[in-house]
Amino acid sequence: MPKLKLPAPLIPDRMKPPPKRPGTETKSRGAAAEAGISVIDWVDERTSLSQSARVMMFRKIPKGTNWFYTLGSATLFAFLSQAVTGVFLAMFYRPDAAGGAYESIRYVTNEVFLGEFVRGMHKWGSSVMVILIFLHMARTFFFGAYKYPRELNWVVGVALLILTMAMSFSGYLLPFDQRAYWATIVGVNINGTGPFIGPYLSDFLRAGPEFGATTLSRFYAIHMLVLPGIIGALIGAHLYLVAKLGTTAPPWIKAEDPVQREEQA
Numbered sequence: 507m508p509k510l511k512l513p514a515p516l517i518p519d520r521m522k523p524p525p526k527r528p529g530t531e532t533k534s535r536g537a538a539a540e541a542g543i544s545v546i547d548w549v550d551e552r553t554s555l556s557q558s559a560r561v562m563m564f565r566k567i568p569k570g571t572n573w574f575y576t577l578g579s580a581t582l583f584a585f586l587s588q589a590v591t592g593v594f595l596a597m598f599y600r601p602d603a604a605g606g607a608y609e610s611i612r613y614v615t616n617e618v619f620l621g622e623f624v625r626g627m628h629k630w631g632s633s634v635m636v637i638l639i640f641l642h643m644a645r646t647f648f649f650g651a652y653k654y655p656r657e658l659n660w661v662v663g664v665a666l667l668i669l670t671m672a673m674s675f676s677g678y679l680l681p682f683d684q685r686a687y688w689a690t691i692v693g694v695n696i697n698g699t700g701p702f703i704g705p706y707l708s709d710f711l712r713a714g715p716e717f718g719a720t721t722l723s724r725f726y727a728i729h730m731l732v733l734p735g736i737i738g739a740l741i742g743a744h745l746y747l748v749a750k751l752g753t754t755a756p757p758w759i760k761a762e763d764p765v766q767r768e769e770q771a
């Protein structure tokens with residue numbers, strides 16, 4: 507009986523493997539590179555992530571965009587660096603007011619491999635982030651980026667600014683040395699002088715009638731759980747609005763005259 511030849515199944519173009527690049531067929535490096543591509547393709551085919559990445563990343567930017575526009579991303583990088591170094595510090599830190607907190611910080615600084623370096627990055631990184639956030643805010647202010655339709659992004663930014671300051675404030679107590687202790691007492695008391703919510707806020711921060719063990723636990727929870735979570739979510743909203751609305755052109759760039767453009771065309 508003659509063999510029945512079925513037609514080849516129709517494979518959509520995007521599912522066909524890409525053509526081999528000349529010279530890569532036999533070399534092992536070529537095969538490894540191809541494997542990487544096909545893994546990415548495999549994930550992409552099921553998630554379409556590359557499409558959303560393209561929508562977010564490939565955008566038109568206004569004429570005159572300059573280095574000042576990198577300050578937001580620099581702030582983002584500082585935040586991520588704080589998150590990474592903070593995770594390593596949390597592996598050793600003990601929020602124990604009876605000497606444990608101080609001792610754990612001493613241990614990280616003097617005994618742990620690269621501990622002093624990571625602690626230094628986290629400590630100086632907090633000042634760097636505060637400086638960068640102010641510079642970024644100044645850029646958006648002087649370029650008029652707070653105006654319609656970006657008012658909401660400005661408001662989200664203000665919340666980020668307050669939360670970043672709260673991060674610095676809550677982190678300052680954690681070494682629980684003399685300076686941290688007394689500086690935070692002053693800070694909590696200043697909070698208490700605020701109108702209406704001031705006294706409630708300082709009670710909340712003190713976490714009890716006395717400044718002590720419960721205060722340290724509260725500050726630690728606020729510093730490493732509450733604030734980073736809220737900041738992360740707000741940065742997401744902030745970047746979504748940047749991607750949706752685009753960035754503002756520098757104030758010295760004149761808008762094109764549509765009539766003139768028509769005439770030139």
Ligand code: HEM
Pocket residue numbers: 574575576577578579581582583585639642643646649651652656659660661662663664666667670741744748752753754755
């Ligand atoms: C954690 C803090 C922050 C991060 C990570 C961040 C990140 C960014 C990034 C990446 C951009 C786009 C690029 C650029 O314009 O630099 C941007 C834009 C913007 N940011 Fe922030 N930002 C932060 C805080 C703030 C603050 C404190 C304000 C103001 C109070 C603010 C207001 C704005 C505005 C209005 C825009 C739009 C700029 C434009 O249209 O040209 N941001 N931000």
